[in-house]
Amino acid sequence: MSLPPEKPVNQWKTLDKDLKRIGRLEEATAFVSRPLVAPGIALAFIIFVGLLSAALMGAQPVSFVVVAAAAIGAYMALNIGANDVANNMGPAVGANALTLGGALIIAAVFETAGALVAGGDVVKTVAKGIIDPAQMATSAQFVWAMMSALLAAALWLNLATWLGAPVSTTHSIVGGVVxxxxxxxxxxxVDWGGLGAIAASWVISPVLxxxxxxxxxxxxxxxxxxxxDKIAAARKWVPILIGIMAGAFAAYLALKGLKHLIKITLVQAIVIGVVAGFASWLFSKPMIARQSRGLENRKKSLKTLFSVPLVVSAALLSFAHGANDVANAVGPLAAIVHTVEAGDVAxxxxxxxxxxxxxxxxxxVGLLLFGPKLIRMVGSQITKLNPMRAYCVALSAAITVIVASWLGLPVSSTHIAVGGIFGVGFFREWHAERRAQLLGLKKGKVVPPEERSRRLLVRRSxxxxxxxxWVITVPASAGLAALLYIVLTAVVL
Known part of the structure; x- marks a missing residue:
């Protein structure tokens, strides 16, 4: 009688168990450490900038001040990318005209191009004349005031980004300097008149x-x-809207970007806009005619005609933003570097x-690491956007800057873009309720209040x-900067 064959013995059973445990541990470690990757890269960038500034400054005895200022300036730039750029790309992403990855790449390229090409080689008195440097008793006081302002603005932007609130980097740095x-x-x-104009822009720019x-x-x-006939109407009106967009952005870029390269008046910028708008209208007429062939006569077909202009407008907004708002990070840093090198305030x-x-x-870098959170919030969590609505937001941003420049008002691109999104959302609410009431009157029905409350299209929270x-940005950054200045001067001076 033969015995049944013995089961093969797994000589590696204990090792297999250990390897499984190690594998699970590696997976858990990777999961836990993933949220730390972005802060780690950001910290490495800040350290790199500090080391670079130390190498460029040489063996000067006060170079540690520049190293600290460079690190803080890099931290400020990261936070500008994380918070402010979302307003340019959020509508395009929310309208599904761009993927999040595509928006990040386009914004990074055009923000950098705007900063380097048209960012300017001269910065006026830090924070646009809000504080008179001549009032400072010593150049050391000015240096530490600028450093405190820069750090306070960066900390406030970091907190606002973490809370999911798009705020103005310009107002943050102004508050810090004040x-x-x-x-x-x-x-x-303090130039209280200039500060009052900034306060007025809190209300005027988003409403406009x-x-x-x-x-x-x-x-x-x-x-x-x-x-x-929606398609025939689109063939007539979409080229006109593209012409308005091109003209508005040409004037916008002339005012916000090219002004650093050559002196351009408001009238000259408007003339540039009119010429660019007319040329774009002529060019886009045959293009829209080709795109609209074979489209069905319904609302969904119209969205495709606005997608490409929306992507172009988002890229142009990023270029202008890089040209204009890079000064919020490098302006105070440049003032500190000059003061340390020259020994006086200019x-x-x-x-x-x-x-x-x-x-x-x-x-x-800040946009790529931390921008997606606010891009999603601006693009999809305030109100639902499609290419037509997002196009209106981008167009209003350019036109509002031109109008504000004509009125002499300092405005924030953040406030304008977010105000445009709220404006589109509230118009949708009003229009939907009006159509519901008209339909109810035709059918002899009355829409009850509880039903109307469920039709809100803007998230009030x-x-x-x-x-x-927005309201507390200037006071918060000002209070934080004052506290930092007291602490820094007590330790250093």
């Missing part, structure tokens, strides 16, 4: 952006969406190339968060 300047030189050093965006959406609905300082590169690359962040 707070540190008051502690360093007293209330008399919202009204203009809503007006263009109303035009699109009246002239294209709610007509019998109203105008030349920005070294390495300082400009710090701002340009910092904005792009985000509106309250954004409004609160």
């Amino acid at each position: 707070g540190a300047g008051i502690v360093a030189a007293g209330f008399g050093a 952006g919202g009204v203009i965006a809503a007006a263009f959406l109303a035009l699109i609905k009246a002239k294209i969406v709610y007509v019998d 109203d105008k300082v030349t920005i070294p190339l390495w300082v400009m590169l710090t701002g340009a690359l910092g904005i792009s 985000h509106m309250l968060t954004v409004a609160a962040a």
Whole structure:
């Protein structure tokens, strides 16, 4: 009688168990460490900039001040990329005209190009004349005031990004300079008239952006969406809208970007815009005619005609933003570098190339590492966007800047873009309720209040968060800068 064959013995059973445990441990470690990758890369960038500045400054005894300022400037640039750039790319992503990855790449390229090509080689008195440097008793006070302002603005932007609130980097740095300047030189050093104009822009710029965006959406609905032959209407009106967009952006870039290269007046910028708009209208007419062939006569078909112009507008907004807002990071840094090297305070300082590169690359790195959170919030969590609505937001941003420049008002691109999104959302609510009431009257029905409340198309919670962040930006950054100045001067001076 033969015995049954013995089961093979697994000589590696214990090793297999150990390897499985190690594998699970590696998976758990990778999962836990993933959130730390972006902060790690950001820290490496800040350290790299600090080491680079130390190498460029040489063996000067006060070079540690520049190293610290360079690191803080890099930190500020990272936060500008994480927070501010979302307003340019959010609508295009929310409208599905761009993927998140594509938006990040386009924004990084055009932000860097705008900063380097048209970022300027001269910066006026830091924070646009809010504080008079001559009021400072010593150049050391000015240096530490600028450093406190820069660090305070960066910390506030970091907190706002973590909370998911898009705030103005310009207002953050202005608040920081005001707070540190008051502690360093007293209330008399502050240009309260300029600060009052900035405060007025808190209300004027988002309201103006919202009204203009809503007006263009109303035009699109009246002239294209709610007509019998939508395709024929689109062939007529979409080239006109593209011409308006091209003209507005040409004037916008002339005012916000090219002004650093050549002196351009508002009238000259408008002339440039008119010429560019007319040329774009002529060019886009046959293009839209080709794109519209074979499209079905329905609203969904119209969205494809707005996708490419929307992507172009987002790229142009990023270029202008890089040209304009890079100064928020490198302006104070350039002032510190000049003061340390020359030993005196100047109203105008030349920005070294390495300082400009710090701002340009910092904005792009911050966008790639931390930008997706606010891009999603701006693009899809305030109100639902499609290419037509997002196009109205981008168009209103350019036009509002031109109008504000004509009125002499300092405005924030953040406030304008977010205001445009809210304007589009509130117009949709008003239009939907109006159509529901008209339909109810025709059918003899009355829409009950509880049904109307369910039709809200703008998230009120985000509106309250954004409004609160806007209101407290200048006071918060000013208070933080004042505290940092007291601490830094107590330790160093």
